[in-house]
Amino acid sequence: MPKFHRLIALALLALPSSADATDLDTTPNARPLSADWHYTYPPKAEAAGVKEGYVLVRVKVSAKGEPLAAFIVKDETPGYGFDETARECAMHQDYIPGHDRKGRAIASETKVFRMHFEPWKEEK
Numbered sequence: 495m496p497k498f499h500r501l502i503a504l505a506l507l508a509l510p511s512s513a514d515a516t517d518l519d520t521t522p523n524a525r526p527l528s529a530d531w532h533y534t535y536p537p538k539a540e541a542a543g544v545k546e547g548y549v550l551v552r553v554k555v556s557a558k559g560e561p562l563a564a565f566i567v568k569d570e571t572p573g574y575g576f577d578e579t580a581r582e583c584a585m586h587q588d589y590i591p592g593h594d595r596k597g598r599a600i601a602s603e604t605k606v607f608r609m610h611f612e613p614w615k616e617e618k
Contacts, residue, residue, distance in 0.1 A: 524555035524602045527588040535613050536575030547576035547611040555589040557599040567606050580609045 539547060548570035554563040564584035569577040592602030 522592040522594070522600070522602055524553065524559070524589045524592050524604050526604070526607075527559065527590055531583055531587060533579055533583045533611065535611065536579050539571075539574035539576065539611075540613060542574060544571065544574050545613065547571035547574060549576050549580035549609045549611075550606050551580050551584050551604075551609055552606045553584050553587075553589065553604045555591050555602055555604065557591050557601050559589045559591050559599075561585045561587060561589060562601070576609075576611055579611065583609070 536547070550567035550570070552565045552567055553561050554565070556562055561584060564581045566577045566581060569580075589604070591599040594600050
């Protein structure tokens with residue numbers, strides 16, 4: 495049975511800061527609804543003893559907040575399956591869509607964000 499991990503690092507780059515709070519209803523960029531993502535660590539990375547991986551991702555989002563496509567901008571740890579894990583993870587999330595100047599939800603894309611993967615750590 496695969497162990498699921500939590501992915502939290504992307505929230506620091508993808509979610510707006512409190513200084514942007516007044517622009518939340520008129521931003522053209524979509525953003526993740528939650529920073530608490532779960533994933534399965536790539537088997538190739540685990541077998542090779544790779545301690546962590548990073549992937550830059552951008553997601554196209556519908557006006558309903560559903561992911562339409564996930565684009566890997568850069569796999570900073572290539573060859574271990576982090577790119578496919580990032581794409582799969584991003585496609586199973588919910589998003590807040592961008593909004594036009596009248597406040598209507600529109601199809602949009604997220605800003606590029608960095609996903610950080612770490613292997614499962616047993617709690618003692």
